[in-house]
Amino acid sequence: GRSCSNDRKFFNPILPKADEPPRRAHSPFPGMQVRRWHPLGPAQFVTMDTRAPFVGVHSPRVALSAAAPRGIEQSGLDVRRGRRYTGYIYLRATPGAKVSVALLWGRGAQARQTITFPYVPAHFTRLPFHFTAGASDRHATFRVTGTGSGT
Structure with missing residues (x-):
């Protein structure tokens, strides 16, 4: 399998696209595109939890709603038809929350x-x-989206 995400530890805060800081003209990693996470x-x-982060100084925390999915997303990934992409995510959730991960490769529900995940525990778990x-x-x-109550 291949990995298509290059920021898995949330070094940067999760900001709406309009609030992103400007990109630096001179990067220490020429040719590497920075793909930031954004709220969905x-x-x-969507806030950054500094009291009980999984790793580092903060981790994303999403206040859920039963009415509509909320979460985070990262765009600009390069995927190829028929290739299998394997990964894992560390999650914790309020009991009863429904959490999903999705890969979108175009527009429409079929793309x-x-x-x-049938169950996400209240402590960080590798899924x-x-x-x-x-x-x-x-x-x-x-x-990464969730519905329900809590976080």
Whole structure:
């Protein structure tokens, strides 16, 4: 399998696209595109938890809603049709929350693969997943969403 995400530890805060800081003209890593995470749903419901982060100084915390999915996403990923992408995510959730990860390789409900975790414990747990891209796309998106109450 291949990994298509280059920021897995959330060094940067998760900001709406309009609030992103400007990119530096001279990067220490020429040719590497920085792919930042952005809120999915209203931005005020995605915060950086500094009290109980998984690793580092902060981890994303999403205030859930039963009415609509909320979460985070990272776009600009390069995927190839038929290739399998394997990964894992560390999650914790309020009991009863429904959490999914998805790979989107185009527009429309058919241009994606979604994996819903049947249960996410209240403590950080490693949850594996894999996707097979249904089409090649240089601007694919990886999403983590949840519904329910709590975080």
